[in-house]
Amino acid sequence: MARAIMGFVPRARRSPGSRTALDVLRGLLRPPDPDAVTTLVAEMETGCLAVQPVEVSCFLRGAGDALPRRWRQGLLTLDGRTLTWQARVGHRGEARRLPSRLDVEQVREVEGADRLKIKHGLFKIIVCQATSGRVELAVPSLDIPLVRRAIQRDQKASEP
Secondary structure: OHHHHHOOOOOOEEOOOOOOHHHHHHHOOOOOOOHHHHHHHHHHHHOHHHOOOEEEEEEEEEOOOOOOOOOEEEEEEEOOOOEEEEEOOOOOOOOEEOOOOOEEEEEEEOOHHHHHOOOEOOEEEEEEEEOOEEEEEEEEHHHHHHHHHHHHHHHHHOOO
16 A cells, blocks of 8 residues: 555566575576576567666776765666666665766776776676766676666667
């Protein structure tokens, strides 16, 4: 009854690459299905993510007032229209919308000092350029196609 009065907020589901400790233990018997990402991209194209968004484990750093300057762990929520990020550990606050019109410059391996915070091999870094400066997203390797497509959709949606 309270839900009907306050409005329904869709519960997000985890992306295939965003695995909990229990998922990792289960993964010894059953690894994540790479076709699941293809299915989510197709759902994004048909608008299904607006009803049930997807959360991707994501470390974020970037230029601009609303973004952390150093790597911070959190969740990137994809609803097929916008990209929002919320800190997971420590300074948990409200979800922040990532700058619109992100332009992907490259997808690279986790290297150098970044390895102190982010697991090499499990994550890759998407380097983007925005009007406010550089934005870097470290997401699970399996989820790279999903996040790249969400960035492209957000870029098209914000075009005049």
